[in-house]
Amino acid sequence: MNASAANAVSRLETVVDRASRITDSVQLSSYTIAQKTPSIALKPGSTEEIVEIVKFAAAESLAIVPCAARTKLSIGAPPTRYDVALDLTRLNRIVAYDPGDLTLSVEPGVLLCGLQATLGERGQFLPHGAPFMMRATVGGTIAAGVEGPLRQMYGTTRD
Secondary structure, X not given: OOHHHHHHHHHHOOOOOHHHEEOOHHHHHHHOEOOEOOOEEEOOOOHHHXXXXXXXXXXXXXXXXXXXXXXXXXXXXXXXXXXXXXXXXXXXXXXXXXXXXXXXXXXXXXXXXXXXXXXXXXXXXXXXXXXXXXOOEHHHHHHHOOOOOOHHHHOOXXX
């Protein structure tokens, strides 16, 4: 990372509170993709914080990779640059659920296993068999486009 980007990353630390950012190299190693490790990982707690992070990164030409459980980071082409890991694990709420209408709205950090448990309370399920089901998040699964065998009958998660 060049000096300009390093300076921008240090200023980015002001966007989220200290407990919501990771700068320790050992902890950052868990965010590595194809031998590229970000300079900082940020864990926003709201969509407003995400907006501020993305605005700042765009203005400073910082490369962001969104992630959460990091079970599918190796799927697809690796990034050419990787300055900031945008860790969405704190965005883990079920926003709206209407079992009668079979509609559901969740934040990207919701774990699939937790979502399945919630749906199971009403005799419902998400027809999805993602790898690492106990650790995988909704956002990562949708972003990676990973589907299980039930997609033939029920469609894909993106649907």
